[in-house]
Each structure stands twice: as C-alpha cells, then as structure tokens.
Amino acid sequence: MGNHMVNRRHLFGLAGAGGAALAVPGLLTMPAHAAAPQPPAAWPTEFVEVTPSVEGDIAWYDVSHWGVEGKGWSDTAAYYDRLPAKAEGVVTPEVWVRSRNSSGLLTRFVTDSTIFRARYRLSLATVAMYHMPAIGHSGVDLYARTPAGQDAWLANTHPAAQNVDQQMGIAVDPGERLYTAYLPLYNSPQRLEIGVRAGAKFLGAAPRTTPPAVFYGSSIMQGGVASRPGMSITALLGRRFDVPTVNLGFSGNARMEPEIAELLTELDASVYVVDSSPNMNPQQIAERAEPFVRILRAARPDTPIVLVEDRRYGDGQFVEFRRTRNAQNAAALRTAYTNLRRSGVRGLSYLSADKLPGPEELVDGSHPSDLGMATYADAYEKVLRPILKRRGH
Amino acid sequence: MGNHMVNRRHLFGLAGAGGAALAVPGLLTMPAHAAAPQPPAAWPTEFVEVTPSVEGDIAWYDVSHWGVEGKGWSDTAAYYDRLPAKAEGVVTPEVWVRSRNSSGLLTRFVTDSTIFRARYRLSLATVAMYHMPAIGHSGVDLYARTPAGQDAWLANTHPAAQNVDQQMGIAVDPGERLYTAYLPLYNSPQRLEIGVRAGAKFLGAAPRTTPPAVFYGSSIMQGGVASRPGMSITALLGRRFDVPTVNLGFSGNARMEPEIAELLTELDASVYVVDSSPNMNPQQIAERAEPFVRILRAARPDTPIVLVEDRRYGDGQFVEFRRTRNAQNAAALRTAYTNLRRSGVRGLSYLSADKLPGPEELVDGSHPSDLGMATYADAYEKVLRPILKRRGH
Structure with missing residues (x-):
C-alpha cells in the first residue's frame, strides 16, 4: 500500500x-435480454x-x-508479481519469469x-x-x-x-x-x-481476505490463450463462485517441483487445484505427484486438493504420440491419486480429461479458446462447488 | 484452374x-474420447x-x-478474391478491399x-x-x-x-x-x-458444385474475431451441415447496398442469410432492407432468405446508446420483415438477437470469441436445419 x-x-x-x-444503487432499468433481477x-x-x-x-x-x-504474497519484488521475492533462485528461472506476469x-x-x-x-x-x-x-x-x-x-x-x-x-x-x-x-x-x-x-x-481458491498449473491455467483477461479459468471461477482466487499458472513450467509445493503451503487456501500435467511427462508425474500432494497435506491437513488430468491434445485422433502421452499422463496421475487415497490421504478429488475441452475448443491443439476456457470452468465448477460449499462459500 | x-x-x-x-480407409483405432463411430x-x-x-x-x-x-464467382481478379472482377467500382471501395480477404x-x-x-x-x-x-x-x-x-x-x-x-x-x-x-x-x-x-x-x-448456403454480413460474418479460420460462422455451419458455403462478410461495410443484392442474385444459393445490421443504423435498415430482399426475391423466387437481427453490444447493460441502437436496429429489421411478409413475400425467416451471443461471449463488446461463434452457429443451425432439409440437404 x-x-x-x-x-x-x-x-x-x-x-x-x-x-x-x-x-447502494437501486435497480436500474434492465435491458430486455438481461437476467431476471436477483437480490443485490x-x-x-x-x-x-x-x-x-x-x-x-x-x-x-x-x-x-x-x-x-x-496475490498470494504481499512481499513481492514488483507489485504485480505473483510469487514472493524470496522465491527468486528457489523456483526455476523459467517459473520465476512467468511469476512476474500479472495473470489472475x-x-x-x-x-x-x-x-x-x-x-x-x-x-x-x-x-x-x-x-x-x-x-x-x-x-x-x-x-x-x-x-x-x-x-x-x-x-x-x-x-x-x-x-x-x-x-x-x-x-x-x-x-x-x-x-x-x-x-x-x-x-x-x-x-x-x-x-x-x-x-x-x-x-x-480492499482485496478480499477470505481464503482464496489456489490454482497451480500450466500455460492453460495462466490464461493461454483466452481472448481477454476476464476469460481465464480463475477469472471465470472467481465470478461464478464470487470468491478470491490465486492463479499460479506458469506457462510451460508447471512441473510439481517440491519448492512449489512448499510455497503453496504458505497460503491459507480454501482449496488447492493442481493442474500441471500438460507440462509434465509420465515419469515426472509418477515421481512427483505423490510427494507434491504429501507436502501440501502435511502442512494443510484440512485443505481440499483437486488433481486434474492432462487435457487431451487436439490432434490426438490422428497422432499416436499424442494419444500415448495423454493416456500415460492420465494413468500416472490416476495411480498417484489412488496410492494417496489408499495410504490414507483425505480430501482429494480428481477431475478426468473426459470433462475437459475437445479438439474444437482449442486454438492450436493445446491451448483453449474462450470456448475451451468455458468448458474448463464448467468442469472445475462441478468439482469445486461441493468443496467450496463445505468450506462455507 | x-x-x-x-x-x-x-x-x-x-x-x-x-x-x-x-x-476407402477402414475404421482406424479410435481414441477413447472420440465420438461413437458412425457410417462413413x-x-x-x-x-x-x-x-x-x-x-x-x-x-x-x-x-x-x-x-x-x-468462391461465389470464378472470374475473380485474384484467385482468392470473393467478389468477381467486375464488382470493382460497382461495390464501394471498402467492400472491394474486404472482398479480397479469403474468408470462407x-x-x-x-x-x-x-x-x-x-x-x-x-x-x-x-x-x-x-x-x-x-x-x-x-x-x-x-x-x-x-x-x-x-x-x-x-x-x-x-x-x-x-x-x-x-x-x-x-x-x-x-x-x-x-x-x-x-x-x-x-x-x-x-x-x-x-x-x-x-x-x-x-x-x-474438386469444390462441391451443389448450391451453397450464402451468407452476407459484417465483420462478424467475415470471421472477426475467431481464433482460427475453422471457427468462423460459415466454417462451423459448413461442417455441421456438410454443405458448401459462401462467405460474403465485409468487415464494417455490410450496408445492404442494392448492387450487393444484384450480385447475390447471380448465385444459385440453397439459402440467403442476411446479417448486416451490425454495420447499419436504424434509418439505413428502414430504407434498405425491404428493397434488398425484394431484389433477391424477384430474381430468386424460391430461395429461402433469413434475416438476422443485430447482435446486442456487450456493454449494453450499462450504455444507453448501445441499448437504443440495438433496439432501434431490431425494430427496423422486424418492421421490414413484417412488411415483406404482409406484402406476400414468401420464404422469409427471422433470427432474433435473443439467440445470439451475450456479453461474456464477445471479445471487445462487438465481436464474438470462439465461444460467441459457437453460439452464433447454434442459433443459425436451428433456423437453417429445416430450411436446408426442405432443400434436400
């Protein structure tokens, strides 16, 4: 300030x-196509x-x-940074650069x-x-x-x-x-x-001080490639739920490093959403997903965690390599989820790629258009609504 | 050629x-998320x-x-032009310039x-x-x-x-x-x-030679601002109906000039769609819509014609000027439609703005994102499906 x-x-x-x-403004004249008035x-x-x-x-x-x-942290190097100044040199240089985009x-x-x-x-x-x-x-x-x-x-x-x-x-x-x-x-x-x-x-x-929904993810989470900032996944969900959100999407560089999990634990989140598979290969997911979640769970025993499958590539119908990557990434995440639950980790949810955008809803076979962003938000909303309701939102 | x-x-x-x-290729292995196979x-x-x-x-x-x-015409000045060479100097210079974009x-x-x-x-x-x-x-x-x-x-x-x-x-x-x-x-x-x-x-x-669905309109019809060429209204509808389309969207310059109507009559269309209100004011619509349709109908007694209302501006909830323009444009087109029908013109359909994209589906309050393009296509599909079915498509 x-x-x-x-x-x-x-x-x-x-x-x-x-x-x-x-x-408090009264009900102004509504155009014919506006939604029926609701209580302010x-x-x-x-x-x-x-x-x-x-x-x-x-x-x-x-x-x-x-x-x-x-902003998840107030002690940032530049005012519109998304990670705290102390994260420089701790997170990868690529994550650091992207954390300085003002998404969310x-x-x-x-x-x-x-x-x-x-x-x-x-x-x-x-x-x-x-x-x-x-x-x-x-x-x-x-x-x-x-x-x-x-x-x-x-x-x-x-x-x-x-x-x-x-x-x-x-x-x-x-x-x-x-x-x-x-x-x-x-x-x-x-x-x-x-x-x-x-x-x-x-x-x-003043920014709301209620616990935000925290989203960790890839370029897609960062908002690539929404037509305007109000159409990113976190912007859409922030409006739908009328809650604060923290966007920790790092284009091309969401790889479940433990230092990211440690940073996430510093946030008093209403929910953690982990949607980093698009930037990871199956081996990375197999190695990192469980430790990543365990770090979160150890520090935040009661915060719900949602694991999100890799969205399917737009050209997957025609390209074996894409299908294989998608299938192996999904299998690795599903295995991690199952292992975590079996080992007694509670409060985990799982969002399958079946609900995520299809080929027509992506711009380049990877990144959603606004059409795909709306589909993402629909899928997230379905998973998050009961979670946020239990959390009092 | x-x-x-x-x-x-x-x-x-x-x-x-x-x-x-x-x-003819056999049914290749389908990924799990693909649609159920249909007859080729x-x-x-x-x-x-x-x-x-x-x-x-x-x-x-x-x-x-x-x-x-x-291409509605083969005798074009450049191969990827959309109007015939003879149209230069007949249509406005602005229409001519835009007709040289390869949309559709x-x-x-x-x-x-x-x-x-x-x-x-x-x-x-x-x-x-x-x-x-x-x-x-x-x-x-x-x-x-x-x-x-x-x-x-x-x-x-x-x-x-x-x-x-x-x-x-x-x-x-x-x-x-x-x-x-x-x-x-x-x-x-x-x-x-x-x-x-x-x-x-x-x-x-070889390009299909069946009569195309012909779309005359504004920047929106030309494809502004789809994220990729396959997401324009005509591309979406061409795939949905599996029919050829002709895109005569002229950004900022669809104003129902009689010379455009004369050119349209040269096309053997399965349907004419007229969606030019976003580029017109109420006076222009009142003056030009009826003559425009009458030129089409005189030359093509049996070709269905769809009149499309101005889409509503994204900021209309907050800007009186926009609401008024939208309402007056819609009233002018509705009046023209009613007058034409009362005077015995048959084969007219009307698409109301109620079905067109809302504020969230536009990028700049005027032009649809892919989300808005999909809504446009949904609205058009509903009007066009019975028409094209009657025409044998």
Missing part, C-alpha cells in the same frame, strides 16, 4: 453497518480512500494504493464516473502471441456489477505497444457501481493507473 | 461407382490429379490447380502423407489485430476427416510475417484421409501451396 492511502475503513455492511455509507449481492465491505493525481479532466488512481486481489490479479473500485481509462507501461514489449490476441495477453478487462449482483463485461484496453493509455469503452449510464479490472495474462503493468472523470467519487475496494 | 491439372474425373461414388477407386460419410465424388513441384523431401501442390470451395474459402485434398506444410505469401503485411490472433487473421487451419465421417481439427499455421512457410502440426498416423484447409479470415494468400511428403499419394478434391 502506498502513502496515498488516506484512510481505510469499513464503509459498507451487509445490513448497513459500518461508517459513512455510499448509496454483497459488495465488498471494506473500501479505501485514495488520493488521485488529477491531470486535466482525468483523476488517475494508482492501483497499488489500494491493492490487487489474487484483479482490482476493484467503486465510482460514479461514467468514463474509464487505463494507463500503464508493460514490463514486456511483446503484447500478443500468434494464438493469443493483445487484449488477452496484455490488456486490462473491465467488468461492472449489475444491480442484480453479477459482474458483467464492460470494456477493455486494446494494447498496441508497451505503453498503454486508453479509454476503455464509451461513457456508461450515470450511477455508482462496483467495477472489477482484470490484469494482463501474459505480461504485467509496471505501474497501473485507473483514470476516471475528475471530481467523480472513487473508492478502492 | 491451372495447366497443372492433368486429369479431372470421378474417382469416387457413394456406391463404388466411378473410375479408378482410392481405397460420403467423400467428395470428384478428385483432381495435380502435378506437384518437388523440392527435396516435399511435394508442393498449388491450390489454384484444383480449386477452393466458397477452403480447399480439400486426399493424401496418405503424414506431414503437411503450407507455403504462402500474404497480400497484407498485418497478420493480427488487437482482438484477433494471427492464426485466425492470417492462418491456414487444417482439418482431417475421421473414419466416422467428421471433419476434426488437426493443425494450423502460426503466421508471424507476410511470408509463411511452416509445417502444420506433427506427423500423423499412417493412412489415407480427406483433409480440409480453411484459408485466412482477414488476409489472403497471393498463392497457396500445400506441401506433403514427396512420393505420397495426393489428389485435389
């Missing part, structure tokens, strides 16, 4: 408790007053002054501004990949909470270069709303400012 | 009729022997020597090669957009027909620059298969060659 944070207090309560209250969902209860930098018509708010949700981070704020800008310099010059557009790779994806309590898509940035300074969308209808901005999936802002109309009300929403 | 086309003959027949027969679908009945240019281990086949499917074109071939390359120079230097990855914008997307008769995704090119010369995927299992390659959606090859192992069997599949 920066020195611009003037005050931090409970402004909201579910039943009107707390300090100076913002007006709880907004975050803690808001932060932030001092802007006013430049002309725009008041700029530095996100680090009230915080992002989705989001920030929330309440404002009555009708316009929104984002201004940031990206840490990496590359803003897109051949299978992933710039919005998903390096964009900020903005959602707004509807009167019915749903976070619904609103706008995003369209990065073209390392410096981004853009209005997101066009002017919205007047009204005070809760907004959520998802950060880049395969890049990260060195500094991120949200711009609103100068003079508009603005409060940062 | 080029002078390399040595011979063109019926090699296949549904019941074994025809000339020299290729071996009909392959194209006409194949073309093509002379390759052999360079080292690769035999290169120029696609223009046996042809692409999806596909080529088919049979080979027992286990490797596939694509070599082409793109007509445009830009290979991606901020909301559309290079594979969709400028890539070639390769499908293979399964023993069960489905065209299933196999591989694609990953364009990085104007010249593309890449292997698509890795080596496939031995066997003779029918392959379909979808061409770039927002670019076009100046020349396109498919490379296979030198010495492998290779036959071009």
Whole structure:
C-alpha cells in the first residue's frame, strides 16, 4: 500500500453497518435480454480512500494504493508479481519469469464516473502471441456489477505497444457501481493507473481476505490463450463462485517441483487445484505427484486438493504420440491419486480429461479458446462447488 | 484452374461407382474420447490429379490447380478474391478491399502423407489485430476427416510475417484421409501451396458444385474475431451441415447496398442469410432492407432468405446508446420483415438477437470469441436445419 492511502475503513455492511455509507444503487432499468433481477449481492465491505493525481479532466488512481486481489504474497519484488521475492533462485528461472506476469490479479473500485481509462507501461514489449490476441495477453478487462449482483463485461484496453493509455469503452449510464479490472495474462503493468472523470467519487475496494481458491498449473491455467483477461479459468471461477482466487499458472513450467509445493503451503487456501500435467511427462508425474500432494497435506491437513488430468491434445485422433502421452499422463496421475487415497490421504478429488475441452475448443491443439476456457470452468465448477460449499462459500 | 491439372474425373461414388477407386480407409483405432463411430460419410465424388513441384523431401501442390470451395464467382481478379472482377467500382471501395480477404474459402485434398506444410505469401503485411490472433487473421487451419465421417481439427499455421512457410502440426498416423484447409479470415494468400511428403499419394478434391448456403454480413460474418479460420460462422455451419458455403462478410461495410443484392442474385444459393445490421443504423435498415430482399426475391423466387437481427453490444447493460441502437436496429429489421411478409413475400425467416451471443461471449463488446461463434452457429443451425432439409440437404 502506498502513502496515498488516506484512510481505510469499513464503509459498507451487509445490513448497513459500518461508517459513512455510499448509496447502494437501486435497480436500474434492465435491458430486455438481461437476467431476471436477483437480490443485490454483497459488495465488498471494506473500501479505501485514495488520493488521485488529477491531470486535466482525468483523476488517475494508482492501483497499488489500494491493492490487487489474487496475490498470494504481499512481499513481492514488483507489485504485480505473483510469487514472493524470496522465491527468486528457489523456483526455476523459467517459473520465476512467468511469476512476474500479472495473470489472475484483479482490482476493484467503486465510482460514479461514467468514463474509464487505463494507463500503464508493460514490463514486456511483446503484447500478443500468434494464438493469443493483445487484449488477452496484455490488456486490462473491465467488468461492472449489475444491480442484480453479477459482474458483467464492460470494456477493455486494446494494447498496441508497451505503453498503454486508453479509454476503455464509451461513457456508461450515470450511477455508482462496483467495477472489477482484470490484469494482463501474459505480461504485467509496471505501474497501473485507473483514470476516471475528475471530481467523480472513487473508492478502492480492499482485496478480499477470505481464503482464496489456489490454482497451480500450466500455460492453460495462466490464461493461454483466452481472448481477454476476464476469460481465464480463475477469472471465470472467481465470478461464478464470487470468491478470491490465486492463479499460479506458469506457462510451460508447471512441473510439481517440491519448492512449489512448499510455497503453496504458505497460503491459507480454501482449496488447492493442481493442474500441471500438460507440462509434465509420465515419469515426472509418477515421481512427483505423490510427494507434491504429501507436502501440501502435511502442512494443510484440512485443505481440499483437486488433481486434474492432462487435457487431451487436439490432434490426438490422428497422432499416436499424442494419444500415448495423454493416456500415460492420465494413468500416472490416476495411480498417484489412488496410492494417496489408499495410504490414507483425505480430501482429494480428481477431475478426468473426459470433462475437459475437445479438439474444437482449442486454438492450436493445446491451448483453449474462450470456448475451451468455458468448458474448463464448467468442469472445475462441478468439482469445486461441493468443496467450496463445505468450506462455507 | 491451372495447366497443372492433368486429369479431372470421378474417382469416387457413394456406391463404388466411378473410375479408378482410392481405397476407402477402414475404421482406424479410435481414441477413447472420440465420438461413437458412425457410417462413413460420403467423400467428395470428384478428385483432381495435380502435378506437384518437388523440392527435396516435399511435394508442393498449388491450390489454384484444383480449386477452393466458397468462391461465389470464378472470374475473380485474384484467385482468392470473393467478389468477381467486375464488382470493382460497382461495390464501394471498402467492400472491394474486404472482398479480397479469403474468408470462407477452403480447399480439400486426399493424401496418405503424414506431414503437411503450407507455403504462402500474404497480400497484407498485418497478420493480427488487437482482438484477433494471427492464426485466425492470417492462418491456414487444417482439418482431417475421421473414419466416422467428421471433419476434426488437426493443425494450423502460426503466421508471424507476410511470408509463411511452416509445417502444420506433427506427423500423423499412417493412412489415407480427406483433409480440409480453411484459408485466412482477414488476409489472403497471393498463392497457396500445400506441401506433403514427396512420393505420397495426393489428389485435389474438386469444390462441391451443389448450391451453397450464402451468407452476407459484417465483420462478424467475415470471421472477426475467431481464433482460427475453422471457427468462423460459415466454417462451423459448413461442417455441421456438410454443405458448401459462401462467405460474403465485409468487415464494417455490410450496408445492404442494392448492387450487393444484384450480385447475390447471380448465385444459385440453397439459402440467403442476411446479417448486416451490425454495420447499419436504424434509418439505413428502414430504407434498405425491404428493397434488398425484394431484389433477391424477384430474381430468386424460391430461395429461402433469413434475416438476422443485430447482435446486442456487450456493454449494453450499462450504455444507453448501445441499448437504443440495438433496439432501434431490431425494430427496423422486424418492421421490414413484417412488411415483406404482409406484402406476400414468401420464404422469409427471422433470427432474433435473443439467440445470439451475450456479453461474456464477445471479445471487445462487438465481436464474438470462439465461444460467441459457437453460439452464433447454434442459433443459425436451428433456423437453417429445416430450411436446408426442405432443400434436400
């Protein structure tokens, strides 16, 4: 938190408790195609007053002054890193580099501004990949909470270069709303400012402190290759369950190293999801999956753990090598799961590749499009809903 | 057709009729997750022997020597254009430019090669957009027909620059298969060659000559912003119905000009789909929709016509301007539809925006991701299935 944070207090309560209250917006006129109104969902209860930098018509708010949700650790080398500074040199260099992408981070704020800008310099010059557009790779994806309590898509940035300074969308209808901005999936802002109309009300929403669902995985978990940051698996599930998530997807480098398991044990998670098979071969899974889970279980006896099978390659119908790899990876993980359960490890769940995206839902035979991301989220939701319900979510 | 086309003959027949027969592949071993085997679908009945240019281990086949499917006209200025040469100066310059993107074109071939390359120079230097990855914008997307008769995704090119010369995927299992390659959606090859192992069997599949389903529309119809060419609306529907399609989506410039209607009447279509509202305002729709349909109906008394409502903007829940535009566009099209029917025009269908993608299924609030493309295809399929069934498909 920066020195611009003037005050931090409970402004909201579910039943009107707390300090100076913002007006809870009434039910605005709903378009014909919107979902039927539901009771307004709880907004975050803690808001932060932030001092802007006013430049002309725009008041700029530095996100680090009230915080992002989705960081497992606060002691990071750069503000938008996903692993703690101490992890450098402990995890592999490849994991470290990817941990500095801002995937899974989001920030929330309440404002009555009708316009929104984002201004940031990206840490990496590359803003897109051949299978992933710039919005998903390096964009900020903005959602707004509807009167019915749903976070619904609103706008995003369209990065073209390392410096981004853009209005997101066009002017919205007047009204005070809760907004959520998802950060880049395969890049990260060195500094991120949200711009609103100068003079508009603005409060940062403090990151939720309830135990997050923690997801460890590959490029797919990191969000490759969603079209925009709001469509990664963790973003989708965070909205569906209305819970904080921590995204520890490390493109090409999720290999169940024990040091990663040790780091995971530091997090007070509502659930651990382990989805690293796409980056591993059968021997690695056979050697590492059981020790990895045992480290988690020893440190966190009561935290549910979900093991996820390797998704099937898109070309597997035609390529023996892919079928074999998929089958052997699945067999190795299934064996580890069975061994762990037989040895008395409790609280384990298993998600089979049968529920994961098919060939049509991948872009390059490996990484899901938004269609595949939705299928992933559906599969995860089915496994996680009873788990999170038992955990009180 | 080029002078390399040595011979063109019926090699296949549904019941074994025809000339020299290729071996119809048996049911190969199916992976556990594949669909239950169905009776092998009909392959194209006409194949073309093509002379390759052999360079080292690769035999290169120029696609223009046996042809692409999806061209409404053969007398085009460039081979991969979508409008006839005579349309230049008749349609607007903006439509003309976009008609030179190869969206909706596909080529088919049979080979027992286990490797596939694509070599082409793109007509445009830009290979991606901020909301559309290079594979969709400028890539070639390769499908293979399964023993069960489905065209299933196999591989694609990953364009990085104007010249593309890449292997698509890795080596496939031995066997003779029918392959379909979808061409770039927002670019076009100046020349396109498919490379296979030198010495492998290779036959071009002649484009089907049955009346195509013809789709006129906006950027969305052109394929913006599918992750890969096989995920555009026309590609999805072409596979679902196993029929040829003609894609006349012109990004930002589908405005129901009478000259476009006149051109459409030249096509012997199984159905005309008119989905241009996203590029029009209510006044334009009110003025142009009825005359546009009347031109089609006068020339083609029996061809079904489907009018499609403007999809709703992703930010419509929060932006009055968008809701109003969507509502007025829909009202204008609905009025035109009602007037046409009341005046005795038959064979009209209407697809409401209720069935089209929602905010979560768009990338930038306007253009569908693959998730939205699948929803579009679902909506279209429901309207088109009875129509195409009546037409004998």
